[in-house]
Amino acid sequence: xxxxxxxxxxxxxxxxxARRGAFHTPHGIVQTPAFMPIGTVGSVKGIEISQLxxxxxQMILGNTYHLSLRPGEDVVAKLGGLHQFCGWNGxxxxxxxxxxxxSLAKLLKIKEEGAYFRxxxxxxxxxxxxxxxxxxxxxxxxxxxxxxxxxxxLPNPDKVIRDAxxxxxxxxxxCRDAHTREDQAQFGxxxxxxxxxxxxxxxxxxxxIGFEGYAxxxxxxxxxxxxxxxTIEFTEPAMPTDRPRYLMGVGTPRDLIECIHRGVDLFDCxxxxxxxxxxxxxxxxxxxxxxxAQYIEDPxxxxxxxxxxxCKRSRAYIRHLFAADEMLGPILLSIHNITYYQxxxxxxxxxxxxxxxxxxxxxxxxxxxxxxxxx
Amino acid sequence: xxxxxxxxxxxxxxxxxARRGAFHTPHGIVQTPAFMPIGTVGSVKGIEISQLxxxxxQMILGNTYHLSLRPGEDVVAKLGGLHQFCGWNGxxxxxxxxxxxxSLAKLLKIKEEGAYFRxxxxxxxxxxxxxxxxxxxxxxxxxxxxxxxxxxxLPNPDKVIRDAxxxxxxxxxxCRDAHTREDQAQFGxxxxxxxxxxxxxxxxxxxxIGFEGYAxxxxxxxxxxxxxxxTIEFTEPAMPTDRPRYLMGVGTPRDLIECIHRGVDLFDCxxxxxxxxxxxxxxxxxxxxxxxAQYIEDPxxxxxxxxxxxCKRSRAYIRHLFAADEMLGPILLSIHNITYYQxxxxxxxxxxxxxxxxxxxxxxxxxxxxxxxxx
Numbered sequence: 001x002x003x004x005x006x007x008x009x010x011x012x013x014x015x016x017x018a019r020r021g022a023f024h025t026p027h028g029i030v031q032t033p034a035f036m037p038i039g040t041v042g043s044v045k046g047i048e049i050s051q052l053x054x055x056x057x058q059m060i061l062g063n064t065y066h067l068s069l070r071p072g073e074d075v076v077a078k079l080g081g082l083h084q085f086c087g088w089n090g091x092x093x094x095x096x097x098x099x100x101x102x103s104l105a106k107l108l109k110i111k112e113e114g115a116y117f118r119x120x121x122x123x124x125x126x127x128x129x130x131x132x133x134x135x136x137x138x139x140x141x142x143x144x145x146x147x148x149x150x151x152x153x154l155p156n157p158d159k160v161i162r163d164a165x166x167x168x169x170x171x172x173x174x175c176r177d178a179h180t181r182e183d184q185a186q187f188g189x190x191x192x193x194x195x196x197x198x199x200x201x202x203x204x205x206x207x208x209i210g211f212e213g214y215a216x217x218x219x220x221x222x223x224x225x226x227x228x229x230x231t232i233e234f235t236e237p238a239m240p241t242d243r244p245r246y247l248m249g250v251g252t253p254r255d256l257i258e259c260i261h262r263g264v265d266l267f268d269c270x271x272x273x274x275x276x277x278x279x280x281x282x283x284x285x286x287x288x289x290x291x292x293a294q295y296i297e298d299p300x301x302x303x304x305x306x307x308x309x310x311c312k313r314s315r316a317y318i319r320h321l322f323a324a325d326e327m328l329g330p331i332l333l334s335i336h337n338i339t340y341y342q343x344x345x346x347x348x349x350x351x352x353x354x355x356x357x358x359x360x361x362x363x364x365x366x367x368x369x370x371x372x373x374x375x
Numbered sequence: 376x377x378x379x380x381x382x383x384x385x386x387x388x389x390x391x392x393a394r395r396g397a398f399h400t401p402h403g404i405v406q407t408p409a410f411m412p413i414g415t416v417g418s419v420k421g422i423e424i425s426q427l428x429x430x431x432x433q434m435i436l437g438n439t440y441h442l443s444l445r446p447g448e449d450v451v452a453k454l455g456g457l458h459q460f461c462g463w464n465g466x467x468x469x470x471x472x473x474x475x476x477x478s479l480a481k482l483l484k485i486k487e488e489g490a491y492f493r494x495x496x497x498x499x500x501x502x503x504x505x506x507x508x509x510x511x512x513x514x515x516x517x518x519x520x521x522x523x524x525x526x527x528x529l530p531n532p533d534k535v536i537r538d539a540x541x542x543x544x545x546x547x548x549x550c551r552d553a554h555t556r557e558d559q560a561q562f563g564x565x566x567x568x569x570x571x572x573x574x575x576x577x578x579x580x581x582x583x584i585g586f587e588g589y590a591x592x593x594x595x596x597x598x599x600x601x602x603x604x605x606t607i608e609f610t611e612p613a614m615p616t617d618r619p620r621y622l623m624g625v626g627t628p629r630d631l632i633e634c635i636h637r638g639v640d641l642f643d644c645x646x647x648x649x650x651x652x653x654x655x656x657x658x659x660x661x662x663x664x665x666x667x668a669q670y671i672e673d674p675x676x677x678x679x680x681x682x683x684x685x686c687k688r689s690r691a692y693i694r695h696l697f698a699a700d701e702m703l704g705p706i707l708l709s710i711h712n713i714t715y716y717q718x719x720x721x722x723x724x725x726x727x728x729x730x731x732x733x734x735x736x737x738x739x740x741x742x743x744x745x746x747x748x749x750x
Binding site: 041042043045046047048049050051066070071075078079080085086087296297299309312313314316317320321323324326327328330331332335 | 416417418420421422423424425426441445446450453454455460461462671672674684687688689691692695696698699701702703705706707710
């Protein structure tokens with residue numbers, strides 16, 4: 001295994017699969033469990049790099065599909081790679097483009113060779129093969145590249161899900177063969193819908209190929225969260241223990257707690273930024289909708305314990321910014337929500353180390369109105 | 376004169392009217408010449424307070440008309456005033472609302488009592504009298520309040536301009552009589568179009584009433600810049616020497632240099648932020664249009680000497696942000712442009728003190744392609 005990407009397990013919880021780790025990369029160490037904000041095309045929407053650093057974020061995610069269209073990975077490479085281009089000096093993970101083709105582009109056909117689709121920007125016909133996905137991500141120069149996966153929605157017939165996860169394994173092998181950069185890790189992606197049999201088979205076959213980390217893909221695509229928790233519960237034991245486990249595109253604060261409980265180390269999601277732009281603030285007591293009239297004269301901050309710039313202002317001010325359609329509203333709530341997610345995983349890390357995970361999980365879930373989910 | 380608002384003249388240029396001053400306010404000292412960014416409804420669009428502080432801005436402007444509609448000055452007052460509300464702890468100047476009624480609202484009629492108009496947001500019928508403008512600004516708690524003026528465009532018949540400036544003087548007297556806050560300065564506004572006679576008469580009559588500062592209004596409303604420079608040249612000698620002079624709503628970098636040359640101490644303008652949102656960057660060598668294809672692979676910063684966060688990135692990155700319609704593009708260029716304006720007035724202050732104003736003015740104007748204008 002590539003020594004640039006050691007993963008140290010620093011503590012494990014005695015009564016769950018929760019664990020506290022340190023993932024080494026050429027751009028620094030990521031303390032896990034960790035949450036990655038989304039820097040779609042080289043910026044976390046509306047947030048300047050120094051503001052992003054202040055949220056406690058350690059690693060960010062860039063979208064291969066978006067960056068290959070605009071400005072193009074060749075341009076990014078000429079300008080010194082994605083870190084230099086966007087100014088983020090910490091670790092960066094790039095996805096493979098598979099999920100965006102599934103969700104954004106006009107998909108024409110998945111063949112064994114690759115995905116045939118049309119650009120969501122200008123309708124251009126494009127092809128993304130496993131080799132091309134590796135090539136783009138190596139040009140971008142991310143610390144972690146993802147293999148190209150065949151993503152399908154849920155529910156779907158078993159045959160469709162089996163076809164997709166088996167193709168994902170063949171594509172993963174092709175990605176591994178095409179991979180050349182020693183300073184870039186590559187993560188395989190476990191697929192298989194909600195099926196224990198397929199998930200376990202997928203995880204085992206990826207482990208045979210051998211990657212620096214393993215992701216769980218194809219979840220949070222329409223199924224109830226409890227189905228996702230169950231799926232992670234039976235998938236995780238089939239994944240290598242000594243490598244980081246990354247749950248792609250997840251999720252709510254509850255999802256983070258329930259999935260850390262089930263052994264996940266890494267998360268990414270648009271939720272803190274997208275919901276922030278829509279005036280939705282995350283707190284320990286559940287969400288606040290900051291357009292609501294109840295905040296018009298509320299002098300309190302969203303969260304008195306939060307160190308973010310939004311929480312230096314009153315709820316009334318934040319509410320006013322949204323009412324007056326001022327850009328600063330979405331910006332401040334995006335920063336608040338990322339800060340909230342980072343504080344949440346930071347507290348989770350502490351709880352795992354301190355042996356208080358069980359209490360922490362219960363208390364956090366109760367704050368949001370949930371019981372611990374025990375499958 | 377109110378001792379809370381002393382104005383110290385620290386240096387005067389030997390060969391022009393340019394001067395270097397220090398304007399004292401309850402929220403700090405403003406080194407002049409100074410430029411105020413516009414915080415329309417309590418935020419400088421897209422810019423967080425700590426970012427704004429880092430631009431070198433000393434004092435900002437809030438719009439009375441906008442703030443009285445949203446969130447309402449009573450709400451701002453309940454929340455501790457405009458400083459507390461928006462988090463800017465430096466000096467704040469509020470305009471009177473006159474210019475917004477002139478430019479934005481559906482103006483119904485100017486009567487001697489006040490302005491009758493409809494809100495640009497919901498069409499509500501509203502009245503703004505001099506007394507009401509004072510009341511709103513006292514509720515907002517700005518450091519400097521402006522008297523309500525009757526603004527007219529240019530060109531306009533002399534009769535219209537005379538009528539407006541004479542009403543402005545009567546309104547100024549009513550504002551002075553209505554003014555109660557000791558911790559708030561009040562500035563009169565000289566009107567009178569491009570007429571020497573009317574400008575001088577307006578300035579003298581305002582000086583007789585007596586204000587903590589004097590503004591020049593009704594310029595940059597359609598006339599060529601050279602007409603504005605000439606007008607300031609014959610207006611300024613009629614204005615009190617020992618009080619700050621504020622040129623409202625101006626202007627381009629050239630305007631700042633030419634008007635500092637003619638004795639102006641304070642400026643405000645939407646140009647750095649509005650143009651920044653439209654991908655337009657100010658530099659010592661003239662404007663750069665950052666959407667242009669020439670920057671697609673340009674690794675250099677917009678300005679190597681600029682300390683702002685935009686200039687930590689490449690032109691290629693800024694260009695990409697605009698091409699991809701990312702919020703961060705407008706944000707970064709707004710910050711760059713405000714920083715540019717602040718560095719410009721900072722260099723002007725130094726040049727006045729160091730006796731190099733003549734050379735500085737010539738060199739700066741040449742950088743933008745202009746000769747010094749000598750009327």
